[in-house]
Amino acid sequence: MKRIFQCVVLCLFFILLGAGIFFMAAGCGKKGPPVPPTKNAADIPAAPTGLKYTLKDRDLTLSWRCASLPDQAQEPRVEGFEVFMATxxxxxxxxxxxxxxxxxxxxxxxxxxxYTLDQDLHYYFRVQTLGRDNIKSKVSDTLYIEFP
Incomplete structure (x- = not known):
């Protein structure tokens, strides 16, 4: 009888051990890389185009066009424009x-x-459209200015 009891206890031990390994393997905790949120292409504003400038003394006025503006329905998609410069x-x-x-x-x-220019520098300007919910367009083409 003692031998049967030892056999039953040993069998129960292996069954519980196997079940524990099975449940641990199913929930190993290994994660994949995070998935970025998808953006609807219709919500991404168009990049500014037609960058041009006028110069009066050292004061440069940079201007552009934005294709996203004419088709804005009730809620505007464009909130502003960010201007970038390199010298x-x-x-x-x-x-x-x-x-x-x-x-x-x-x-x-x-x-x-x-913007007021300094002398003896090469200037490079780009503009990016800013939309709702921090959605940004691609940057515009680069406008190059040499101010002697």
């Missing part, structure tokens, strides 16, 4: 990298930005 010295090395930094945000409905 390089005229005597700087050709092909050296430069970094665009934000100059600020232009709120709607303005589509222009005024």
């Amino acid at each position: 390089k010295p005229l005597a700087g090395c050709q092909g050296c990298p430069f970094i665009f930094k934000s100059l600020g945000v232009v709120p709607m409905p303005r589509k222009s930005f005024v």
